[in-house]
Amino acid sequence: MYWRLATSMLGRGVPRPWLVPTGLRTGSVGCSRWEEEKSADGVKWKQLEHRGPYFVPLYEPLPDDVQFYYDGKPLKLSVATEEIATFYAKMLDHEYTTKEIFQTNFFNDWRKEMTPQEQKIIKHLDKCDFREIHKYFVDKNEARKALSKEEKQKLKEEADKIQEEYGYCILDGHREKIGNFKTEPPGLFRGRGDHPKMGMLKKRIMPEDVIINCSKDSKIPEPPVGHKWKEVRFDNTVTWLASWTENVQNSLKYIMLNPSSKLKGEKDWQKYEVARRLKDVVHKIRAQYQADWKSKEMKKRQRAVALYFIDKLALRAGNEKEEGETADTVGCCSLRVEHIKLHPKLDGQEHVVEFDFLGKDSIRYYNKVSVEKPVFKNLQLFMKNKDPGDDLFDRLNTVILNKHLQNLMNGLTAKVFRTYNASITLQEQLKALTNPEDNVAGKLLSYNRANRAVAILCNHQRSTPKTFEKSMQNLQTKIDAKKQQLEKAEQELKKAEDEFEDTKDAKAEANVQKKKKLLERLKEQLAKLNVQATDKEENKQIALGTSKLNYLDPRISIAWCKKFGVPIEKIYNKTQRAKFAWAIDMTDEDFEF
């Protein structure tokens, strides 16, 4: 079978000496022992050596014939001012630049960096003409695309060299891939949703901004010539290699390992083991919060209703956010009265809660759910005498909730419910949808549908791809063509059969067989196309990636592949297989989440 081959090849070609011995791999007993051992003192590594971040190239001034115009007249800008102008110019045909907040923030920050003379002249953004600069970059892009094969090859080799030099580190004796080894280039901040800081200037990161973390005895990375690091530290209780503070949100950014690394892989595994432990106690926890719906303490009731939402609807915890600093989004604990509507009866259902709010990344969550009567009653109570802008759960926050969860199960937090419910849903859906008689394409449709059920649960949405309609049409054209071919093949078969009927000779018989084969093949191809079309249509606005990468225990998928003879390559690409190497290595077909 295919998977056996794949597994043994992997075992031979890519030894993974870091995997825990077989005895500890299965069953929760072995794993929990391993977890405790790891988390005891918070030490993450013994040895860490790397080259430091790769700094993005410095700004190259525009050629003299590319000009900026103010109030219709060309104006030569200082280098610093010009650089920031190019950030805006590059975005000219993006929707961002039409937004007032974006424009205001940009202009404010831009003016701060101007020379006094420039400040005197450049007073209004609407008198700035970036179009020539914009065109320059568009052309430059085109030119890059039009490069010859050899030139492109050369560029690729240069990039590979940088990757080779800066893209890896040594961690406890193993060469590991780094996730993001380049500093982020300067530019204009693009928040998501209605972000109050959109358009602000994101400054260039210099070595003087960067803290290096590595082991004392390692070769300490050299800062670029003429520069020095902000600090070099030797902290083995954290996993980052370098960090800096980003100026727009004043938050830390890190350089960390790639998901394929041992460190990340073990953490990932651990995450799913925690979720599996929740499986053992979730019934008890559910009984508990249902009982708490009737508690005398308001705080307990709120906690119980919130936990119910988190469990049933896979809502995020919902930390508090600093008002005015970020887009106005919420999660469970930060829901406000205005985010839900109560319908005693709706569309033949009782006790319906209508959710409508912006969640992470300003993705809208809209859902109508029929809930148990005590939940409904509690919600009415929580909303009583409150304004739309008031907190629904005024006695609750994520810290309180997580403290409570920690008491119910070691390592339990709100997000574990998302992981648990996502993974268990995949497992159940796979069980319900997979037909062993299907061919691989059919099984993959079932897999995608199971995956989709999870994405819908977690509200993982994407905007419909710009080319969706067209590509759907193309597929339909293909299907129609295939149908025609099929019809023709049917006629030909009939003709061949008639001929055989007449002649009864061997040649005619062989021809019948040939036509039958062709017909079969065409039928299969048509079925495959239909499956493709269904899958595509159903996936129009659903993003599968996040759940696949972050919520679904890969062992469920791998076991499913093995059980039904689907090559792992069909569901996980190279990157994903690297990330899930730990799971591919340890999972057999009867793994149960």
Added chain:
DNA sequence: CTTTAGACTTGGAAAAATTTTA
């Protein structure tokens, strides 16, 4: 208790690479 800092995971869009099609 509240606030803040820090570290790490999760998220969709966009860019880049690859494959398919005409």
Added chain:
DNA sequence: TAAAATTTTTCCAAGTCTAAAG
């Protein structure tokens, strides 16, 4: 063999959650 379509990778923002400080 170009260009269109699709898949993969990169990007970096935005969450979660813990710990320390006030």
